[in-house]
Amino acid sequence: MDHVLCGLAANTALPSDLVDRLIGIADDDLAAELATRADLGRTQEEAVGAEDQDGIVRLGTLFGALVLARAPKGFPISEEILAAARALTAAD
Structure with a gap:
């Protein structure tokens, strides 16, 4: 660095x-x-x-962790993103 x-x-x-x-x-x-x-x-x-391909992966991981951390607390946007992610993974 x-x-x-x-x-x-x-x-x-x-x-x-x-x-x-x-x-x-x-x-x-x-x-x-x-x-x-x-x-x-x-x-x-x-x-x-x-x-920064590694950075993109890290960002995606952090974003996912943030969504998962906030979804159970009732944050609407997190719940929507989590539902969309479940739908995408269910389709595979």
């Missing part, structure tokens, strides 16, 4: 062209940091996702 590059990736004042350059050299750690930026364009988001 390069802490300097991760620090740059977290800098919200970083110009878009420099964000693109970081995406181009991103390893998993840097891609994970870049993925937290709220100002990414669609092309940048897709490029970060392509660079």
Whole structure:
């Protein structure tokens, strides 16, 4: 992990062209940091996702855990997502 590059990736004042350059050299750690930026364009988001396949799996796992943790507590959106997930897995 390069802490300097991760620090740059977290800098919200970083110009878009420099964000693109970081995406181009991103390893998993840097891609994970870049993925937290709220100002990414669609092309940048897709490029970060392509660079961080392990991160996508981790995100999906965390999302699933969050849904499962909240569904029993009556959070409607979690219950809807959980029902959709059950329907998708039942179809297989």
